[in-house]
Amino acid sequence: MSRLILFNKPYGVLSQFTDRGMDSARLTLSEFIDVPGVYPAGRLDRDSEGLLLLTDDGRLQARIADPKFKTPKTYLVQVEGDPQEASLDQLRHGVDLKDGLTRPAGAERIDDPALWPRDPPVRFRKSVADCWLRLTIREGRNRQVRRMTAAIGHPTLRLVRWSIGDWMVEGIKPGEWREISIAPT
Secondary structure (H helix, E strand, C coil): EEEEEEECCCCECCCCCCCCCCCCHHHHHHHHHCCCCCCCCCCCCCCEEEEEEEEEHHHHHHHCCCCCHHHEEEEEEEEEECCCCCHHHHHHHHHHCCCCCCCCCEEEEEECCCCCCCCCCCCCHHHHCEEEEEEEEECCCHHHHHHHHCCCCCCCEEEEEEECEEEECCCCCCCCCCEEEEECC
8 A cells, every 4th residue: 555645734844854955944844744755746835835745656646746647736825906707717718927828727716714824824914905716726837826826916825735636635734644545556
């Protein structure tokens, strides 16, 4: 059986086990997961939260992370402003970024989700509205969701990856993880 770990990565944690940067005070996966032989399947930026998958199965890792497999990744995204349908349609049809046109995304407005508090909290400004979106992408460019929302004029304030394929972060507290066994690929 292959091991698969579903980890709720907190804000500010690197998606790697060691910090090769100059700021060695940054938190890494090793602060939370002491399981030998597992590696992240993809990345989640330091300033993003939510589901990060780790596995000991190289083929599964590639299937999850490689864009050619088009594994859906769903994010709950708090954005600045009040995007209208025309802006959401841009996301649904693909957004032109510096590295090319994105694949069409699933995009819809949602009510404020019942999430854990973020530490530090998102900056609140009375004079600037914000709202939540559910975005599903099938590729994984560097900081893609943030660049997509910025391209439509609604910068991301908070980004939580909710699911990857059929795996969800629901029920897992920040900094905690759950292991499941799956048939090897």
